[in-house]
Amino acid sequence: MERLDKRLAGTGKWSRKEARELVRAGRVSVEGVPCCAPERKVDGAALVLVDGVPIPPSEPVYLMLHKPAGVVSSTSEPGERTVLDLLGEAYQNIGLFPAGRLDKDAEGLLLLTNDGPLAHRLLAPKSHVDKVYYVEVDGELDGEDVEAVRAGVTLGDGTACLPGELEPLPGGRAAYVTIREGKYHQVKRMLASQGKPVTYLKRVRFGPLVLDEGLAKGDWRPLNDRELEVVFSQ
Ligand code: URA
Secondary structure (H helix, E strand, C coil), rough: CCCHHHHHHHCCCCCCHHHHHHCCCEEEEEECCEEECCEEECCCCCCCCEEEEECCCCCCCEEEEEEECCECCCCCCCCCEEEHHHHHHHHHCCCEEECCCEEEECCCEEEEEEHHHHHHHHHHHHHHEEEEEEEECCCCHHHHHHHHHHHEEECCCCCCCCCCCCEEEECCCCEEEEEEECCCCCCHHHCCCCCEEEEEEEEEEEEEEEEEEECCCCCCECHHHHHHHHHHHH
């Protein structure tokens, strides 16, 4: 946490004195609320606007997004709505990117950050970070599928997957799948190779982060202190 006037001066655009004057003149808001107190303590990732224009955060930003179907997990793609389009204007030009991808038709937990080293650590194949998906399939998942996933499925093109976990839910038409790598369309291809194509896919966990079911599809929020702690201890 740092003083608001210091945070503004830290951008190099204003001296500390000018920053104090800006705040006192009512031209600054913090997290959407006007603030006239230069001594107010703000988080380095807090959204600070001067005359309605965001200043870059002084610390990296970590957001949890509940990705809806129909948007792509990239920062820009012609003709497509991206996950960045779901964020407010203040989050457009601060280097945010999704740590890992979800297919366009998939839903669920996506971590958006501008902390490259952290994302790299979470995504590095050798980190084997668990990803858990809720899936629905065409067919009935059974003990053979559970065993196949536990042993490591070989995909249609001969690619071998690391052992994962499949926990069918009663009736076998839905399940939780855990994988520790991130091959292209991996879960869909694993279950397709078992003859049980995926009809719905939602990521519910990414490493130590659990999707906040209080977030409606398309909504997002900054990670809370507890989540930051577990992400950094990963
Ligand atoms: N596996 C898939 O098939 N799709 C995803 O989006 C993520 C994992």
